[in-house]
Amino acid sequence: MPRKNAIESDVLVIGSGIAGLSVALHAAQSARVLVVTKVAAEESNTNYAQGGVAAVLGEDDTISLHEQDTLVAGDGLCDAEAVRVLVEEGPREVLRLIGSGVRFSRESGRPSRLSLGREGGHSRRRIVHAKDRTGHAIERVLLKLARAHPKISLLENQTAVDLILESKMRGKRARAPERDRIWGAYVLDRKTDAIGAVAARATVLATGGAGKAYLYTTNPDIATGDGLAAGFRAGAQAADLEFMQFHPTCLFHPEAKSFLISEAVRGEGGRLLTLDGKPFMNRYHRLRDLAPRDVVARAIDFEMKKRGDKYVLLDMRPLGKRLLTTRFPHITRRLRTYGLDPAKEPIPVVPAAHYLCGGLLTDLEGRTTIPGLYACGEVACTGVHGANRLASNSLLEALVFSRRAGMALLRQVASSRLEGIPQVPEWRTNGAVQAKEQVIFDHNWDAIRRVMWDYMGIVRSDERLARAAAMIAVFRDQTERDYRRYRLDADLVELRNIGLVADLMIACARRRKESRGLHYNIDHPRRDDRRFRRDTVLTRQDVR
Numbered sequence: 093m094p095r096k097n098a099i100e101s102d103v104l105v106i107g108s109g110i111a112g113l114s115v116a117l118h119a120a121q122s123a124r125v126l127v128v129t130k131v132a133a134e135e136s137n138t139n140y141a142q143g144g145v146a147a148v149l150g151e152d153d154t155i156s157l158h159e160q161d162t163l164v165a166g167d168g169l170c171d172a173e174a175v176r177v178l179v180e181e182g183p184r185e186v187l188r189l190i191g192s193g194v195r196f197s198r199e200s201g202r203p204s205r206l207s208l209g210r211e212g213g214h215s216r217r218r219i220v221h222a223k224d225r226t227g228h229a230i231e232r233v234l235l236k237l238a239r240a241h242p243k244i245s246l247l248e249n250q251t252a253v254d255l256i257l258e259s260k261m262r263g264k265r266a267r268a269p270e271r272d273r274i275w276g277a278y279v280l281d282r283k284t285d286a287i288g289a290v291a292a293r294a295t296v297l298a299t300g301g302a303g304k305a306y307l308y309t310t311n312p313d314i315a316t317g318d319g320l321a322a323g324f325r326a327g328a329q330a331a332d333l334e335f336m337q338f339h340p341t342c343l344f345h346p347e348a349k350s351f352l353i354s355e356a357v358r359g360e361g362g363r364l365l366t367l368d369g370k371p372f373m374n375r376y377h378r379l380r381d382l383a384p385r386d387v388v389a390r391a392i393d394f395e396m397k398k399r400g401d402k403y404v405l406l407d408m409r410p411l412g413k414r415l416l417t418t419r420f421p422h423i424t425r426r427l428r429t430y431g432l433d434p435a436k437e438p439i440p441v442v443p444a445a446h447y448l449c450g451g452l453l454t455d456l457e458g459r460t461t462i463p464g465l466y467a468c469g470e471v472a473c474t475g476v477h478g479a480n481r482l483a484s485n486s487l488l489e490a491l492v493f494s495r496r497a498g499m500a501l502l503r504q505v506a507s508s509r510l511e512g513i514p515q516v517p518e519w520r521t522n523g524a525v526q527a528k529e530q531v532i533f534d535h536n537w538d539a540i541r542r543v544m545w546d547y548m549g550i551v552r553s554d555e556r557l558a559r560a561a562a563m564i565a566v567f568r569d570q571t572e573r574d575y576r577r578y579r580l581d582a583d584l585v586e587l588r589n590i591g592l593v594a595d596l597m598i599a600c601a602r603r604r605k606e607s608r609g610l611h612y613n614i615d616h617p618r619r620d621d622r623r624f625r626r627d628t629v630l631t632r633q634d635v636r
């Protein structure tokens with residue numbers, strides 16, 4: 093009798109942020125879904141999103157205005173069809189969230205109307221928010237629905253290590269990725285370090301971003317690019333990884349670990365100042381403090397370097413005490429815990445790595461370039477962000493494209509029901525031993541993040557990128573050796589992924605010999621549409 097897999101499911105979803113939970117809830121209409129997630133289920137970028145979700149819901153707004161704003165921010169690289177899908181289907185997804193129980197802020201005195209915020213690059217007020225903890229409000233509701241769903245199982249403290257490729261299964265020959273197939277993933281239990289195989293008809297990467305590749309980031313610790321790295325290793329194509337968005341205003345304080353001050357603060361009247369109290373954004377863009385994020389981040393970087401300052405100031409006093417406590421209660425409270433009163437004094441801020449616009453290439457239904465593998469949310473490159481993401485379009489992208497992927501999964505699972513799930517091989521340790529000094533992993537981890545910050549940051553040059561590539565290659569070589577030699581734990585898995593993701597980002601940046609959107613290279617300061625108005629696509633052959 094053929095042996096059965098220890099754990100199998102119709103659909104395996106890796107990650108429990110907005111993308112993972114949304115796709116799971118849609119697919120669970122008829123498929124069995126297993127969600128595995130790295131730590132506690134709510135720990136995700138989603139949970140920390142402050143500003144909100146952009147959608148056309150205001151009376152003075154139109155689909156074409158949102159479309160236009162998205163295309164302008166994307167600086168010539170957006171996929172027009174993907175943007176159209178995003179802006180047209182977005183409002184329905186926001187209403188679906190409201191129907192599911194997410195309580196967004198309402199206008200004061202008019203509870204029937206949503207309160208719509210304004211953020212940089214948006215020509216209208218269209219940011220639906222739950223005060224300044226929008227992501228938390230969404231995550232809480234989606235998680236509650238997923239936990240209560242009879243067809244969804246959720247396993248916490250499970251790190252996906254690598255995907256299971258059909259061609260690597262016993263007795264199968266190597267194949268081109270588009271003719272291969274994914275049958276699940278190997279997953280490490282963080283409490284026991286045991287690695288088990290999870291077999292599935294379809295696998296969804298919803299692992300979020302990779303801010304942790306940089307020394308300074310707004311992202312929580314989970315954002316180590318695991319899904320991007322695992323998908324790429326398996327043969328999926330990745331694109332546009334040079335476009336890391338730096339958020340202009342992260343709190344500069346020794347005790348604050350990556351605390352972001354939402355762009356919505358500037359949308360409501362907050363202003364950036366140099367340390368002598370002078371506004372400077374008027375010298376960089378006609379929209380001043382509401383210029384697109386890349387312009388603001390570069391302006392801050394430039395002012396800090398020119399003046400030799402470690403930070404600039406964000407003056408929130410123009411908002412007044414009332415707006416600070418009603419619209420931004422979380423930010424105001426957190427600042428007070430650090431001894432800062434935004435109603436009385438400007439607060440110190442610096443830019444930090446925030447959002448990865450590129451990712452694994454997908455079609456409009458979340459399919460990557462390998463059959464059986466989908467990607468949703470920040471790990472995916474659907475084409476909507478182009479060279480720069482418009483603020484608050486990412487939660488929206490996750491909602492819209494996760495629903496589409498969920499529908500495609502239902503069709504795939506229905507059509508393959510009669511076909512069994514093959515038995516997948518167990519993980520093989522090949523005599524790996526316990527590492528003698530765990531601390532060397534930490535050193536390499538710090539070094540990679542420092543190299544990325546110093547040489548692949550907000551302002552780049554050919555020489556800096558060449559140096560970054562050489563240094564990352566050394567760390568990757570060491571890590572690959574450690575990976576083969578030592579018994580795996582979650583730290584080594586993440587270190588290996590961070591190294592690969594850093595390498596891929598640098599490879600994309602080195603190919604783009606122009607400046608566009610978030611990619612600014614002083615040796616090629618202009619946009620060059622003739623040669624570079626196209627995505628930077630990487631395949632497995634392009635990188636070691």
Ligand SMILES: Cc1cc2nc3c(=O)[nH]c(=O)nc-3n(C[C@H](O)[C@H](O)[C@H](O)COP(=O)(O)OP(=O)(O)OC[C@H]3O[C@@H](n4cnc5c(N)ncnc54)[C@H](O)[C@@H]3O)c2cc1C
Nearest residue numbers: 107108109111130136137138143144252300469470484487
């Ligand atoms: C501070 C902050 C503020 C933001 N504000 C906004 C905003 O106002 N509006 C907006 O649109 N966007 C905002 N963003 C961006 C937005 O939050 C993210 O792009 C979005 O939440 C990504 O959702 P996701 O589901 O793709 O990933 P995430 O929410 O990051 O979820 C990823 C999940 O994958 C899991 N995971 C990762 N690796 C593995 C692995 N190897 N194995 C198992 N599980 C794994 C994680 O634990 C997590 O559960 C903000 C981001 C940050 C950090």
